[in-house]
Amino acid sequence: MxxxxxxxxxxxxxxxxxxxxxxxxxxxxxxxxxxxxxxxxxxxxxxxxxxxxxxxxxxxxxxxxxxxxxxxxxxxxxxxxxxxxxxxxxxxxxxxxxxxxxxxxxxxxxxxxxxxxxxxxxxxxxxxxxxxxxxxxxxxxxxxLWESFAAIREQHASTPVNAGTTLTVKGCIFDSRLMDLHPDNLLPEPLTAEEQAEIEARLEASRPPPLTLKRRYVIARHFLRLWLLNLGHEQTPPVPRVRFLQNWYWEGLHDLLPERLHDWLGKRLPTIAGPIPVPVVAPAPRELPDTSVEVQTHIDGVVYVSAFSPTDGHKNWIQILTAFCAAFRDTPDATLVMRLTQSDLTDVYEHLITPMAQLAPYACRVILIVGDLDDREHARLYQAASFYVNASHCEGVCLPLMSFMACGKPVIAPDHTAMQDYIDESVAFVVGSSLEVSIWPHDPRGLHRARRYRPDWGSLKKAYENSYRMATTQPQDYQHMALAAAERMRNYCAVPALQxxxxxxxxxxxxxxxxxxxxxxxxx
Missing domain, CATH: 3.40.50 (Rossmann fold)
Structure with a gap:
């Protein structure tokens, strides 16, 4: 065949x-x-x-x-x-x-x-x-996936508390320990009296002159001239001729009419008396870190790992972050490594850096890895982990979760959708969840035609606390769960089991x- x-x-x-x-x-x-x-x-x-x-x-x-x-x-x-x-x-x-x-x-x-x-x-x-x-x-x-991780299993035995691992990434690393994270830093500095006066002066200087009869005549003549010049000329993209009437109405006539008459015209002549679309001005570009260089980070303690794209809402990463910071607000040896599978740093700042600052201060450590890990560094990340964390609304397949389990790592995860085939309390701290209505993700109509799951935030926080307790005080129980996770993947996704x-x-x-x-x- x-x-x-x-x-x-x-x-x-x-x-x-x-x-x-x-x-x-x-x-x-x-x-x-x-x-x-x-x-x-x-x-x-x-x-x-x-x-x-x-x-x-x-x-x-x-x-x-x-x-x-x-x-x-x-x-x-x-x-x-x-x-x-x-x-x-x-x-x-x-x-x-x-x-x-x-x-x-x-x-x-x-x-x-x-x-x-x-x-x-x-x-x-x-x-x-x-x-x-x-x-x-x-x-x-x-x-x-089972056979792909044979070398990691042979070279490394899962340990609940990491003594220290250095990761090298071609990209950038955001470390809560090295960042000036505090909610107050999200607020802009108050303006001085001189700065406020300068802004008011610029605004006053930019005000248009009063609309005298002569100026209204100039405005009308200007837009009439543009209208006539536009006649018979092809433009790409074409400018609707009513746009000139609309501009003349709003700049030279609107303020003379009572509000009731303006509303009446807006309903009957929306192309002329309707509001002019305001162009969206993109914000000034943020000065982003260089992602073409190699950077390193050292991680230790009880290490939780999760992988996702910041723009992928069904991964429910915000609960992973917030429940971790709530559970370990006073626990300095708990580390969450969030491996981002999308390289757009604008999305990282928009979706993750702000929540990290809003949650501060906290003694636990959060590390965001943005960039490429080669095979050796991927292996080090697998070995460094104490637990892998998933809190998805639904999964068709979760390759990172399966991969960490194949490396002998216990996990924190719900037992719904694709994960119900291999997640239970013998290999995971199970996160509770309940059904909620949803849409098919590629359906532009946005109609409720399906159901997914709503993970329970309190259950996720409790799973963090129980897993940390096991890692620090019950190492034998941790080893039993680690071996059970590897054995579950051997039975579930090894080549001989599927042939x-x-x-x-x-x-x-x-x-x-x-x-x-x-x-x-x-x-x-």
């Missing part, structure tokens, strides 16, 4: 837009070693390359299937090559209706055309079966026991 893998997001697109967070390329790379034990793997970077490769392999008497790591609405359904969509989905229902006259948005149509689907969790499988029926072929196939599922789904039962690596798999 030949597996042709395709994703819109790949190394090339990521290099062009590194701020775009997407897990599809990571999933493709994670699936590759598993599929290579069952056949040949070909990675293509455009849909147009699928069918030519399929015909080439078919002429050689070889079967193929295309696995699309794109959502159903962007996965092609008219290829000659049999196509299966790999869906990471976090809601309790799938889009079963179209919008904007686009039938592709109806996943039930798209999945029916494909005839089967692969999901990453039993939660997503249940959502699909609610719409497609229990008989629809669905393969639940977690991302096979038979894939072989049965694609009718390769005779190859289920074949784990020999195919050596001639290359990107196409």
């Amino acid at each position: 030949n597996f042709i893998l395709y994703s819109d997001i790949n190394d090339s697109s990521i290099s062009q837009n590194p701020a775009q967070p997407d897990s599809s390329d990571l999933l493709l790379k994670a699936y590759r070693p598993l599929l290579e034990t069952l056949g040949r793997v070909h990675i293509v970077h455009s849909v147009a390359a699928v069918d030519p490769l399929y015909r080439q392999l078919l002429s050689a008497g070889q079967e193929s299937v295309c696995l699309s790591f794109n959502p159903p609405q962007t996965t092609p359904f008219d290829l000659e090559c049999p196509t299966v969509c790999v869906v990471a989905w976090e809601y309790d229902s799938i889009p079963d209706e179209q919008w904007d006259n686009d039938p592709l948005q109806d996943w039930t149509r798209m999945l029916a055309k494909h005839g089967r689907v692969i999901t990453l969790s039993s939660h997503a499988a249940a959502a699909i079966r609610r719409s497609m029926g229990d008989a629809f072929p669905v393969l639940v196939l977690p991302a096979p 038979e599922r894939v072989a049965d789904f694609f009718g390769l039962a005779s190859h289920a026991g074949n784990v020999a690596q195919v050596t001639d798999n290359a990107s196409c």
Whole structure:
């Protein structure tokens, strides 16, 4: 069997837009070693390359299937090559209706055309079966991550309290210990009397002269001249001629009319007597740190790690930060490392630096890492962690959470959506949550068609406190939970545990026991 893998997001697109967070390329790379034990793997970077490769392999008497790591609405359904969509989905229902006259948005149509689907969790499988029926072929196939972290597990035993680790990052690091964080620093310095007088003088100087009859005549003549000059001339973009009448009305006539008459004109002649749009002036650019240099930080104590994009609201990172600072306001050896997967520092300042200052003062330490970690530094971060923290509203797949557990790290996380397959009290401090209405994230109508979960902030704070207590006073219990987390991932996402599922789904039962690596798999 030949597996042709395709994703819109790949190394090339990521290099062009590194701020775009997407897990599809990571999933493709994670699936590759598993599929290579069952056949040949070909990675293509455009849909147009699928069918030519399929015909080439078919002429050689070889079967193929295309696995699309794109959502159903962007996965092609008219290829000659049999196509299966790999869906990471976090809601309790799938889009079963179209919008904007686009039938592709109806996943039930798209999945029916494909005839089967692969999901990453039993939660997503249940959502699909609610719409497609229990008989629809669905393969639940977690991302096979276990083998990727064998070296870290062999080189490092999880410890509850970190004696000290130095991380090197190409980017920048924000450390609450080194920043002048205090709520009062968010307030501007009061103006002196001289500064206030200077501002008032500038405002007075900028006032227009009084609107005498002569000046009103000049204003009317000016806009009439612009109107006539605009006649018969193509402009890009074109200037509506009524704009000149609108400007003349507001600058030369509006103040002469009573408010009641102005309101009446505004309703009947909105293009002329309606308000003039005010252009949005972008704020002055902030002086941002240089992200092209290597910087270091030293972390120790009980270390909590979380990874997210500041603009990804469903990760619920604000609760991760606020509950941590509340739980450890007087605990100096508690450290929260927030690994940001988006490199736009403007978003970091807007979404994170201000909340950090609003929460101050606190004795615990918060570190924001923005930038690239190579494989060695990634390994150090895995080893440095005492716990990984997740407080998401929903998850289609949480690769960082699974990765830290595969490294033998206990976690703090809810047990809903994709996480319900592997999170329980033997491997995690479970964060309580309750259902709330939500929308399909790509639905521009914003209609409530789905449900997600609302994590309980008090439960998250309690999980921080209980985990810290375990790390500092119950090291044996910590070790038991760490071993249980690693064992859970071995049973959940190791290649041998998933081979038979894939072989049965694609009718390769005779190859289920074949784990020999195919050596001639290359990107196409």
